[in-house]
Amino acid sequence: MNRSDRTEAALLAAPGVLLLGAVFVLPIAGVLAYGFFRDGVPSLAALDWTSWSRLFADDYYLGLAARTLRLGLIVTLAALLIGYPLAIAIDAAPRRWRTWLVLALLLPLMTSVVVRSFGWLVILGRNGPIVQWLRELELVDRRFQLAYTETGIAIAMVQVLLPYMVLTLLGVIGQIDRRLLEAARAMGAGWWTALARVTLPLSWPGVVGGSVLVFAVTVGSFITPVLIGGLKLPVLASGIYASAISENDWPMAAVQSVALFAVVLIVLLPYALVTRPARGGVAR
Amino acid sequence: MIGERPFAATVAMLLLLLLVGVFLLAPLAVVAAASLSAGGFLVFPPQGLSLRWYADVWGDPRYVQAAWTSLGLALITVAIAVPLGTAAALSLRRPGALPLRGLWEFLFLSPLVLPAVVLAIGLLILASNLAGGPSKAALVAGHVVIALPYVVRTVTAVLAGVDPATDDAARVMGASAWQRLFMVTLPQAKAGIAAGAVLAFIVSFDDAVLVLFLRSPTLETIPLRIYAGLEFSPDPGVAAVSTCLILLAAVAVGVTDRLLGGKQVVG
Amino acid sequence: MAAVSMTGIVKKFGAVTAVDSVDLEVADGRFVALLGPSGCGKTTLLRMLSGLEAPSQGRVRIGGKDVTALPPERRNVGFMFQSYALFPHMTVEANLRFPLRMRRGLSRSQEDARIARALALVRLPDVGQRKPQQLSGGQQQRVALARALIDEPDVLLLDEPLSNLDARLRDEMQLELVELRRQVPITTIMVTHDQHEGLALADDIVVMRAGRIEQQGTPESVYASPATPFVADFLGAANLVPVSVEGGLARWPDGLTTPVDGAPGQHTLMLRQEDIAIVQPGAPAEVELTARIVAAAFRGSSLQLSVEAGGARLRFGAPVQGGYGVGAQVRIGWVRAAARLL
Numbered sequence: 001m002n003r004s005d006r007t008e009a010a011l012l013a014a015p016g017v018l019l020l021g022a023v024f025v026l027p028i029a030g031v032l033a034y035g036f037f038r039d040g041v042p043s044l045a046a047l048d049w050t051s052w053s054r055l056f057a058d059d060y061y062l063g064l065a066a067r068t069l070r071l072g073l074i075v076t077l078a079a080l081l082i083g084y085p086l087a088i089a090i091d092a093a094p095r096r097w098r099t100w101l102v103l104a105l106l107l108p109l110m111t112s113v114v115v116r117s118f119g120w121l122v123i124l125g126r127n128g129p130i131v132q133w134l135r136e137l138e139l140v141d142r143r144f145q146l147a148y149t150e151t152g153i154a155i156a157m158v159q160v161l162l163p164y165m166v167l168t169l170l171g172v173i174g175q176i177d178r179r180l181l182e183a184a185r186a187m188g189a190g191w192w193t194a195l196a197r198v199t200l201p202l203s204w205p206g207v208v209g210g211s212v213l214v215f216a217v218t219v220g221s222f223i224t225p226v227l228i229g230g231l232k233l234p235v236l237a238s239g240i241y242a243s244a245i246s247e248n249d250w251p252m253a254a255v256q257s258v259a260l261f262a263v264v265l266i267v268l269l270p271y272a273l274v275t276r277p278a279r280g281g282v283a284r
Numbered sequence: 285m286i287g288e289r290p291f292a293a294t295v296a297m298l299l300l301l302l303l304v305g306v307f308l309l310a311p312l313a314v315v316a317a318a319s320l321s322a323g324g325f326l327v328f329p330p331q332g333l334s335l336r337w338y339a340d341v342w343g344d345p346r347y348v349q350a351a352w353t354s355l356g357l358a359l360i361t362v363a364i365a366v367p368l369g370t371a372a373a374l375s376l377r378r379p380g381a382l383p384l385r386g387l388w389e390f391l392f393l394s395p396l397v398l399p400a401v402v403l404a405i406g407l408l409i410l411a412s413n414l415a416g417g418p419s420k421a422a423l424v425a426g427h428v429v430i431a432l433p434y435v436v437r438t439v440t441a442v443l444a445g446v447d448p449a450t451d452d453a454a455r456v457m458g459a460s461a462w463q464r465l466f467m468v469t470l471p472q473a474k475a476g477i478a479a480g481a482v483l484a485f486i487v488s489f490d491d492a493v494l495v496l497f498l499r500s501p502t503l504e505t506i507p508l509r510i511y512a513g514l515e516f517s518p519d520p521g522v523a524a525v526s527t528c529l530i531l532l533a534a535v536a537v538g539v540t541d542r543l544l545g546g547k548q549v550v551g
Numbered sequence: 552m553a554a555v556s557m558t559g560i561v562k563k564f565g566a567v568t569a570v571d572s573v574d575l576e577v578a579d580g581r582f583v584a585l586l587g588p589s590g591c592g593k594t595t596l597l598r599m600l601s602g603l604e605a606p607s608q609g610r611v612r613i614g615g616k617d618v619t620a621l622p623p624e625r626r627n628v629g630f631m632f633q634s635y636a637l638f639p640h641m642t643v644e645a646n647l648r649f650p651l652r653m654r655r656g657l658s659r660s661q662e663d664a665r666i667a668r669a670l671a672l673v674r675l676p677d678v679g680q681r682k683p684q685q686l687s688g689g690q691q692q693r694v695a696l697a698r699a700l701i702d703e704p705d706v707l708l709l710d711e712p713l714s715n716l717d718a719r720l721r722d723e724m725q726l727e728l729v730e731l732r733r734q735v736p737i738t739t740i741m742v743t744h745d746q747h748e749g750l751a752l753a754d755d756i757v758v759m760r761a762g763r764i765e766q767q768g769t770p771e772s773v774y775a776s777p778a779t780p781f782v783a784d785f786l787g788a789a790n791l792v793p794v795s796v797e798g799g800l801a802r803w804p805d806g807l808t809t810p811v812d813g814a815p816g817q818h819t820l821m822l823r824q825e826d827i828a829i830v831q832p833g834a835p836a837e838v839e840l841t842a843r844i845v846a847a848a849f850r851g852s853s854l855q856l857s858v859e860a861g862g863a864r865l866r867f868g869a870p871v872q873g874g875y876g877v878g879a880q881v882r883i884g885w886v887r888a889a890a891r892l893l
Contacts, residue, residue, distance in 0.1 A: 003605070004622060008461055009382040013375035016368045016432065020391055023425035027406025028398075034409070086304050089297035092289070101301065103537055108308055110483075110533035112490035114510045115526040119311020121514065122318060122328050129314075129328060159307060191289050213397060220399025223492050227514055237401040244405055245497070257402045268397060272390055449636035455623045456601050456630040457702070458653030467649075471640045 032261065034254030051255040061239065065259060067150065068236040072219040072263075075157045079214045080207065082158070083165035088195070090166070091173050102170075105163040113160060117227040120156035121147055124228065148230045156228045161218055165210040172206025173199065205275070212271045216264045236260045312530050319523035326518050337524040347509060347525060354489050354505040357420075361427040361488035366481045368428070369435025373476075374469065376436075377443055396433045403429060404497035411498065418498040426494040431487045435480030438544065442476025443469075479543040486536040490529070553614030553705035553738060554579040555600065560609035562595050562762075569595045570606075571762035577755075582732060582739045584753035586746060586785065592762040593742045597708050600740065602626050614705050624653075629699035629737075633711040635691050637683035643670075643694050644679035650702040669697040672734065674727075689720045693727075700735060709741040713748055725751050746786045750774065758782045780893050783821045790827070792820040792863040796892065805862025809838050813892035826889035827867035829881050836884025844879045858883065 038048040055061045090101045108116060122128055124146035134140045146152040176199060184194040222237035229235070234242065236256055244253035314328050322332030341347050372392050375382055382388060395403070403426060411422035446469065454468045470477070492507040499508060506525060513522035555577040562570040570592040577583045585593040598604040600611060602623035611619045618626050638646050647666045651657055657665070670676050673693035683691055692712065699707060712728075713721045729752060732739070743749055749756045750770045757767040758781075766778040777783035780791050794801040794811075796818055801811040811820065830836050842860035849855075853868040854875060860883060867883070869875055 004461075005378060005381050009375045009378065011375075012371040013382055013388055016372035016375075016392060017388065019364075019368060020395075020429065020432070023407065023410075024395065024403065024429045025391075027410045028402055029406075030409050031402055031406040082304060085297070085300055089301050092297060093301070099541070101305075103541060104305055104308055106537045106541075107530075107533055108312060110486050110490070110536050111312060111530050112492060112507045112510070112526075112533075114492045114507045114514070115315060115529050116311050118510065118514055118518070118522070118526055119313075119315045122314050122326070123310060127327055156311075159311065162304070162308065185288075191293055216397045220397075220401060222399075222401050222496075223511070227511075237399065240401050240405060241496070244408070250409075253405060257399075257405055260399055261402055264398060447634050447636055449632040449634050450638055452603050452623075453630065453632060453636035453698075454638075454649070454653075455603065456626075456628060457650035457698075458624045459649075460624060463653070468638060472638075474640075 028261070031254050031257045034250055035258035038251075048251070051251040054252065055255050055259065061256070064234055064236055064239045064256075067233065068219050068260075069263070071150070071154060071157065071225070071235065072215045074154050075161055075218045076211050076215045078154070078158045079161050079165040080211055083162055083169055083210065084207070086162075087166050087169035087173055088199070090170060102167075105166055108159065109163045113223045114227070116160055117156060117224045120152070120159070120224075120228055124152045124155065147228055148232065150229070150233060153225050153229045153233065156224050157218055157221065160221075160224055161214045164217065165214050168210035168213060169203065169206045172203045172209070176202050208271065209275070212267055215267055219263055220260060236263075315523050316527045316530060319520055319527040321520040321523070324519065326520050326523060330520075337520040338528075341521045341524045341528075344521070346504070347506070350504045350506045350509045353503060354507075357424060357427060357505065358485045358488040360424050361431050362481050362484045364424070365428045365431040365435050365484040366477060369432045369480055369484070370439050370470070370473070370477055372432070373436045373439035373443060374465075376440065378448065392436045393433045395429050400426075400430060400491075400493040401497075404494050407494070408497050418500050418503070420503060423494060423498045423503060426498060427488040427491060430491065430494070431484035434483035434487060435477075438480040438483060438540075439473055439476040441544070442473050442479075446472045475543045475545075479540045482536050482539050482543070486533060489532065555706055555738060555740065556610075556612040557596070557600070558610050558612075560596065560599060560606045560611070562592070562599065562604065563607045569762055570599075573609075573759075573762075573764055575757065575764070575767075577738060577740060580736050580738055582741070582752060582754045584749035584756045585740065585742045585759060586744070586749040586756050587759035588744060588785075590761075591759040593759050594710060596759075597710055597740060597742045600706070601628050601630050601708055603630075627702075627705045628708055629702065629704035629706070630708045631695050631699045631710065631712055633714060635683075635695040635715075637691060637695055637698070639683055642680050642682055643675075643686070646683070646694065647679075647698050647701055650698065654702055665701055669701040672700070672731065673697045688716055689724065692716065692724065696731070700737070705738065707737045707739040709739065711743055712741065714743070714745065721748075728752055750786065756786075758785060776891070777821065777893065780819045780821070783819075783891075783893060788824055788866065790822045790824065790863075790865045790867075791893075792822070792861070792865075794818055794820045794892075801890070801892075803861030803863060807840065807861040809840060809861070809890070810887055811838075811890050811892065812888060818892040821891045821893055822865065822885060822889060824867045826885045827865060827883055828885070829869050829873060829875070830884045837887040838890065839882050839884040842881055842883045844875055844877055844881060847875060847877060 035051070036047060090098060093101060123130055125131065126145040126147070128145070131140070131145050134144070146155070180198055180202070181194050184198045189197065220237060221235070222241065225233070225235045226238045226241075236259065240253050240256045240260070243249045243256060317330055318326050318328050319337055320333045320335065321327065321330035322334035322336065376385060376389055379385065407422045407426050408418060411417060411419050415421070450468050450472065451464055454464045459467065490507060491505070492511055495503070495505050495508045496511065506529065510522055510526055513519070555575070557573060557575040560570055560573045561568070573596060575596070585596060587593050595604060599606050602618070602621060606619065610617055613626065613628070638649070641649070644666055647669055648662055651662045651665060666679070667676070670679060673696055675690060675693055675697070678686060678690065678694070683694065686694065692715070696712070713724050716724060725748065741752065753770060755767060756770050756773055758765045758773065760781055766773055766782045773782065774786050777786065777789070783789040784791060792803060794803055795816070796802070796811060796813055797815045799810055800808040801818070801820055802808050828836070830839055840860045842858035842865065844856055844858050845864070846857040847854050849871070850868070852871070854871055854873070855866065856869050856875060857864060857866050858881070865883070875881065
């Protein structure tokens, strides 16, 4: 390590840091400031809690926040319950299959979320295949649809978020030394036992990492809840949009932004702090 | 993979792969199918098969304009995000060279998780204060922010396989910092940079959140047109445009896979 | 070609002292091996010579010129890395041309001539158009060596040059390096943890431990007269016995005494394996001891015996034909001068 190595690293990092500082950190700080100070200018005199009291007093906003958190938890749980076995299955699959399976995960991820939501609108809608099938089984009446319901939102969001969970888990499960499993087998453990006693504990960091990621992205999601849920089932993100664009109520938009930001950070920061010292790498 | 997997487990896994595979691809398949509808209504399964909606859409000036806008934005995003992201990845390469490395790493990657809505609002406020309203610059800035982490990750992943001693060797042989960068390190990281460019392109092209907040009458992208189409009763034309996006994504996925050959960088 | 001098070198990485006050002089044209276990600071020292690391204290001189403040690109050293560090995206020829390009001043045909000569020197005249990945490990190593030498540096630095090769190739390369030295008598400093390499190739060896130099000298002298138990054990397997010496006699752990040359006091007695032998009838040794065989390992051409004698464990080789078995009592002996006190 030379002084010039250090200078080099600093020079390389600088443009990115400066740009992010200007168009990432600064704008977000600006929004957060709007949430606490009148007109967004920080000063002790301008501290303004009126919007905050509205947030906590008004049922509408509380409902919003509750729905967002509810969705976050349900989607994360579902993604985990589906994603973990799926990751095991993909990891166990023969090499040739594996490429295609991962591509099947990546294709939805790389497709715009409007398109994915569009697809779900059709599937979950009144004339969609699922509802038609349910109607044929006479489980539901003529006007039923899964679109514009919270269940519908949850289903769509699980499909959107599942790849994040699976890819994170795959990364971790793929790193597990096969010989540990072989050793377990040699000591008499059955396949299921080895899974539970060796793979599961060793893949725990992936479980936590994937869950944090999925939760954070779910609560921050905008397009899918808005398209599938419609106006009657808003979440924090759509509340922010409504306050800012439709009602021109910037303080309220800011307050909801702070709330959303806080929720994400509460989940993210402990995870980031705990994993930083252990690895020097960027892989997740 | 342990041998002697119980038959039940194998069946369960195969079933799971099938069901989840369908689940993951269903919305895309449905949209693609609906786009082939010969009739005027968006319905699944489609009534009759025809490509007329594709012709319709590509002849529609609003869609074509939106496509050009999306393309332009994406290319500018790539032009900015790739050099910056590559430089960022290089700066993080040697542990100990950059003080507070964890902090910068978090900064470079955080747009992946932090809500885009909040960023959108922030940029809108900033743009309003500086330029009187939403501007193309603000949108580009937003796209660069969300694209940057992807570039950082792909380049970092490829750099991990590059022998740092090649950099030392070049130094001892008399190369300056620029020469080392352009003649030794970057050529070895080519695949990561290219993959990052593809991902940055697609992330910008696909974005629907930032454009919603930062749009203006002159600034309409393809995702925005799809969104607008969905707010009312969508016709199969919207499905056709959407299917084009799906195809674009498929190309991106294929190219990235080719470039990175199995290194997982998303998720 | 130049002499190398490192004076008062200290290198700290945060709280860790990797190199602790080292003075090293290498005369022009000498081949010096820095020997030692991992973490002893030898590689750090080499990197400081190249300029890739800067010493926390001390000065580095090459050819009489103080280069301590000079970055690596301005020093005239050749460095061969343990991983070879060949550029995978360039052909062998491009790899070799790189240092020449960097220094500039040569015409294309002059560069071509140098490249041809370098490849001939390492006996790989036909690989110019191949990429490093297409070469075998041994070939890559030779290309790396050629690349380090092609620009006619003042000093050649080798970092564990043979450690990535399998045993047979290593022996081959050792001989090749010796031959190369003859043709290119450049001041060379090599880092290795393999004592055989050091002993075989170097004019001088420097044994390092925990950031300090334990001993330096010619291979023969260091081997024959190790200054400390560490050096004795590092260079060739030595038997080390704690003894107390009085009146020309060394008292072994169980009370037995043997004559020995040395001053009184507490010492470590060193006996090299090759100096101990089983006493044959009719051929008494200067110093003898009764021993009980504890273990015997068949080595093909000899038996490796582990015996208990004088309350200590000794290891040495014996001919296979002796038919020595575990539990047997034998007389072992050595020349008096072979037992050295450390």
